[in-house]
Amino acid sequence: MRRRSLLCALAALAAAACAPDPPCGLRVCDIREADCQTMAAAAAACLRGVDPIAVPVTVVPQADFIAQAAARSMTSAQDESFRRWNAGLAALGLAPADNTASADSAASARQLGGVYSFTDKQITVIDGGEPLASLGWVGQLVHENEHAIQDARFGLCELYAGHATDLDRALAFAGMFEGEATLVEDLAGAGLFGLTAGDIPWPNVLERWQASARDRARASPRPVSLAWSHFGYPFGTGFVKGAFDVGGWAGADALFAAPPGGTREVMAGFGTLEPTGGPWAVDLGYDAVPILGDGYDYVGTDRLGAWLFEVFLTRLDDYYDKRNLPPLLRGDTLSIFQDRTTGGAVAVWRLRLSAASSSSYAFSQALSALPAARDETWTDDFIVVAASDTTTLNAVPFAPPYQAIPPAPASRPPALGANWDCALPAR
């Protein structure tokens, strides 16, 4: 989607211009050929102004890649953890009730045209049947080579372990490194048309791309497990482009030392100050997790952040404040439980806003779009309580006491897609 809209804009510009030769030796070639792969690796490094990295490139048919992702094995404990987490997300309308880890992996794999493995240190090009000698595919290969360069320079698995301590931070981190690789890819695309970065109509390209990502997330059956794709590329590219405009490549490098702290910061744009002058993200401390009592098994807690809050709201009919509330989200915790009597899931999502722009009545009305949900907005926070069914919902105690996040019995399954193979930090 993005590639097509960007390339069309570039083609129109190039047709009107007297285009010089592409920079950095870029040329359109068949990416299965060794000299084409060498060119793409050298061009990525040249565009970025760093030394090239040579990594192996393999081409696999898309059907094989998806089947392999779907067949990824999990332990029975991981499977059960996935099932319980998914039941909680399904109660919020954010996952299919009958979802499986295998189906999630396959859906993620379907989004990809190429992947750089941070553990195997190699590039896989995913061949969907289109000719592999095209401007778009050369751009894709430059993008994957840029990941290899990032990995060699910054050690992305280690950075991820240190910074991606919850889902919101993981999505912001993904936006940072995907945005940087996409920016280099776009410079390659422009170069192949004989254009420069300054020729790209960035505000227009980003606005259309982000609008289309919002539409896809709203319509997707898996807006959480595919958030790395919906959110990471269009919003991450905008954020990194902002850093690049201010500080050049040194500005982009600086993001790896201090990645954005959440999707709210990324969506606000690079260099934007938090509206109240505070931090972009706060922890809820002792207000994080409800104490529901002996009738419940605690599954775990995660922070979903502003992007997924917006996606959640846009899926609730025509809630009028769907675009106004997410930028105000300073902190949130989604806690999942399993009712021991009914076996149903309970999801309690506590949201702390920097200012209330919406009446709690309107928020409560919007929640009626879910099959079994209510709000408990008697504090300054908005609290969504959702369950698998009304019997389970009606059993959830009202106004329970809260506590800090306790150790979870099982870690949350990976949410950065089938291509993410770094070890996850314990959380």
Ligand SMILES: [Zn+2]
């Ligand atoms: Zn990428």
